[in-house]
Every structure is written in C-alpha cells, then in structure tokens.
Amino acid sequence: xxxxxxxxxxxxxxxxxxxxxxxxxxxxxxxxxxxxxxxxxxxxxxxxxxxxxxxxxxxxxxxxxxxxxxxxxxxxxxxxxxxxxxxxxxxxxxxxxxxxxxxxxxxxxxxxxxxxxxxxxxxxxxxxxxxxxxxxxxxxxxxxxxxxxxxxxxxxxxxxxxxxxxxxxxxxxxxxxxxxxxxxxxxxxxxxxxxxxxxxxxxxxxxxxxxxxxxxxxxxxxxxxxxxxxxxxxxxxxxxxxxxxxxxxxxxx
Ligand SMILES: Nc1ncnc2c1ncn2[C@@H]1O[C@H](COP(=O)(O)OP(=O)(O)O)[C@@H](O)[C@H]1O
Ligand SMILES: [Mg+2]
Numbered sequence: 001x002x003x004x005x006x007x008x009x010x011x012x013x014x015x016x017x018x019x020x021x022x023x024x025x026x027x028x029x030x031x032x033x034x035x036x037x038x039x040x041x042x043x044x045x046x047x048x049x050x051x052x053x054x055x056x057x058x059x060x061x062x063x064x065x066x067x068x069x070x071x072x073x074x075x076x077x078x079x080x081x082x083x084x085x086x087x088x089x090x091x092x093x094x095x096x097x098x099x100x101x102x103x104x105x106x107x108x109x110x111x112x113x114x115x116x117x118x119x120x121x122x123x124x125x126x127x128x129x130x131x132x133x134x135x136x137x138x139x140x141x142x143x144x145x146x147x148x149x150x151x152x153x154x155x156x157x158x159x160x161x162x163x164x165x166x167x168x169x170x171x172x173x174x175x176x177x178x179x180x181x182x183x184x185x186x187x188x189x190x191x192x193x194x195x196x197x198x199x200x201x202x203x204x205x206x207x208x209x210x211x212x213x214x215x216x217x218x219x220x221x222x223x224x225x226x227x228x229x230x231x232x233x234x235x236x237x238x239x240x241x242x243x244x245x246x247x248x249x250x251x252x253x
Pocket of ligand 2 (some may be wrong): 042045046
C-alpha cells in the first residue's frame with residue numbers, strides 16, 4: 001500500500017499579476033492523512049484546484065499514482081480516483097440527504113447527473129448512500145433536506161458525497177470551518193477513522209489544534225510558497241511558521 005500517491009512538482013499558478021502558488025513541491029504517500037495549512041491567502045485552495053483541474057498551473061506538474069494530470073479534465077481526474085469537497089457547501093437544497101448522496105453515487109456509475117437521477121437501479125444507489133451517511137454519522141437525518149439542517153450536517157454531507165465517488169484520494173477544503181469546537185472535534189475524529197480504514201486524504205484546514213491532533217504530517221504554505229513540512233509539533237514550533245500565522249485571529253488556536 002506504500003508509495004507516492006500524489007505529487008506536486010514546482011507548481012506555479014498566477015492570476016493576472018498575483019502569484020497564488022510559487023514553485024510548490026510536496027507529495028502524499030498512499031494511506032496518508034496529510035495536512036495542508038497556512039494563513040488566509042497562502043494558496044491552499046489554489047493548490048487543491050490545481051490537483052482537481054479547476055486551475056491550470058503555468059508551470060510544474062501534478063501526478064496521481066504516477067499519472068501526469070496535465071491536460072486532463074476534471075471528470076478524467078475523478079476517474080483516476082480523486083474525490084473532493086469544496087470550501088463552500090453546495091448540496092441540492094431541495095433533495096433529501098439520502099438523495100443527495102444517492103445522486104452522487106449514481107453519478108459515479110453513469111457520469112451523468114441527469115441519467116443518475118432517472119437510472120432504473122436506484123435502490124442500490126440508495127443503499128450505498130445510506131451506508132455512506134452512516135459512515136459519516138448523519139444517517140439520522142437521511143430523509144431531511146439540507147435547508148432544515150445545521151452546518152455540521154452539511155459538512156458531513158459534503159464528505160459523504162465525495163466518498164460516493166469511491167475515491168482513492170480524498171481532497172478536503174476546510175471541512176471544519178464554521179463548526180463549533182465540539183462539532184469540529186467530532187468531524188475530525190470521523191476523518192481520522194476514514195483514514196484509518198485506508199483512505200488517503202489531503203486535508204486543508206485552518207483549525208490548527210484539530211489538524212495537529214489528527215495529521216501525522218503537515219505542509220505549510222505562506223504567500224504561495226512552501227515554508228515548512230514535517231511532523232506537526234516540529235513544524236508549529238518553527239519561528240517562520242509562527243510568524244506566518246501572526247496577526248491571524250486563528251493564531252491562538
Ligand atoms: N480565481 C482567482 N482569481 C484571482 N486571484 C485569485 C483567485 N483564486 C485565488 N486568488 C488569489 O490567490 C491567492 C491564494 O488564494 P487561495 O488559494 O484561495 O488561498 P487560501 O486557500 O490559502 O486562503 C490569494 O491572494 C487570492 O486572492
Ligand atoms: Mg481557501
């Protein structure tokens with residue numbers, strides 16, 4: 001099960017005059033839960049988007065299990081095993097949680113949301129969806145619509161929808177954002193459990209105490225550059241990392 005699953009090599013992304021990422025290199029081992037951290041504007045979401053294909057780097061390469069992703073569509077990348085959730089929660093607000101996940105499961109099969117919705121074999125998708133809702137701890141609200149539920153449920157729904165694609169690498173962008181301390185801790189525990197079951201995960205997170213608790217290794221970005229990498233305790237004790245977080249209201253975390 002070992003080996004490099006994800007590798008970014010000298011990835012540079014600019015938006016007009018803004019350098020969002022500059023020569024960023026890091027890798028993620030198979031079965032690893034890697035934390036990608038850094039202050040606001042550091043380039044974390046841009047790094048994730050250059051992996052998923054939303055953003056095209058001006059320079060550098062991204063590989064998954066040895067496949068160079070250059071030129072591949074977002075769909076092709078999903079077929080290579082990338083699953084992702086966005087920083088903003090975007091479910092179908094008029095569908096139940098179960099249907100939201102079943103739709104994602106059907107999408108994984110047909111690659112067409114419209115056909116997934118009308119596919120004849122929906123019972124299998126619904127069974128799979130219920131299993132995923134259980135796995136992320138929100139099966140009790142399977143029949144409820146997202147609009148009726150607190151953010152904690154929606155964050156978990158996003159994880160369940162990403163899991164419905166059976167990814168071999170799950171990319172999460174601030175899944176704990178907006179949750180209270182107790183909810184954040186519980187969802188972090190769920191993520192650790194998923195990783196314990198063998199799921200490789202790149203976790204972008206601003207909640208430093210939870211990241212330090214569940215990740216064995218961190219990569220730190222600041223101003224588009226990688227400034228540190230290593231085990232959480234060592235990384236967070238570095239003066240340059242502390243300086244990067246200074247002035248951020250989250251720095252006390
Ligand atoms: N689509 C975009 N267009 C222009 N600038 C962007 C865009 N996306 C990100 N940026 C800029 O790139 C930098 C890194 O942003 P981002 O990757 O979102 O950081 P983070 O996720 O670490 O907060 C910021 O200066 C941001 O304003
Ligand atoms: Mg971001």
